[in-house]
Amino acid sequence: MTAPLPTAVQAKEQAKNLRATLTGEGTAIGHAQSLERVSHQYGFRDWNALLAVIGNGPPVDWTPDDKISGSYLSQPFAGQVVLCETLKPGWVRLEIQLDAAIDVVTSSEFSNLRRRIRGVIGPKGHSSERTSDGQPHLRIDM
Incomplete structure (x- = not known):
């Protein structure tokens, strides 16, 4: 086999x-x-x-309405692809409508709930931008 x-x-x-x-x-x-x-x-x-x-492109070709999950600013999410645009081989811009709002602020003093997120991810399924603790802003479960 x-x-x-x-x-x-x-x-x-x-x-x-x-x-x-x-x-x-x-x-x-x-x-x-x-x-x-x-x-x-x-x-x-x-x-x-x-x-x-x-091939050397992204491992998945997402299309609008595809279900997707991952983490955004270290918060887990599940949602639906609204937009997927290929920028260059292996790199795509995604816009995702979340199934449930996530709080992207770690402070206990205030909140910032998001229902829609955008980001550019590379061939490894994550953004090149990082948070202060070194985690990718956007990571997609492949």
């Missing part, structure tokens, strides 16, 4: 983990070699052949 194909992001993460494991065991390999080894695990001759099949 063949394993299901990963997304490009997942394959790159597998290659990174493989490289770290082998380095920890005393066998240092480069990034390109780890990508090739991951490709072979899925039955492809090289990384380019695997990438040609799985």
